[in-house]
Amino acid sequence: MEHFTIATEAEKNPDFRRVLWTGKYSQLVIMTIPPGGEIGEEVHEDVDQILTFVSGVGEAVVSGQKKAVAQGDLVVVPAGRKHNFVNTGPNPLVLYTVYGPPEHADKAVHRTKEEADKMEEAGKDEPPTQK
Template structure:
């Protein structure tokens, strides 16, 4: 990786190249006052993970691979179900349960944009298991956040 999260300072990098090179489940690439960019690599048959962000809109774009995007009003009612591939995006409204599953035969390379910031600036998680176990992954104190409402994970 050749990028470094510079916090809310100006930044420019080749997003597609860095997304395709990212070997980690999640790498926080840039953290601003109001939004954040992360790069993700989801292994074959892996998942981003069923979750709901009550106050966070999310934009996910696939730069490599094939996935299945599911969303809905509850974790047991995923009424949106769409196959996605290279070049597709998934728009996740705040409060929607959502998951993206890698249904292809290669790692699925995606980048995500959260608004507001969702992870600790510069945080790198090599695997989903490491990310799930991390208790030190809160947004920066200097980011603008809504009143605290906990994310929910299935």
């Protein structure tokens, strides 16, 4: 059994992105976006994503629609939708997200957005293949 006190795990995470668990059909990831930072505009063609915000404040942009987000908010990003999440506050924007199917390499840790981008561009952040 995997068990996480997810808000605590997310809050103590200093890294931009850390994969906590990867299954065959979904993946649990925690993220910390620094003040003034963002996830970066992207589209996951074949992956649904659900993001839950633990602390901080930010702005969700999904398919051109903007919405302020804060602790306790949840945003659903269906596959194929352009999206971005921006930290608009003075403190880190902390969240956890579930991808279905997995989007990142199992156990991946990206300390910064720049590191995450480099790993993705180099093809070193690929999800496990379906078996």
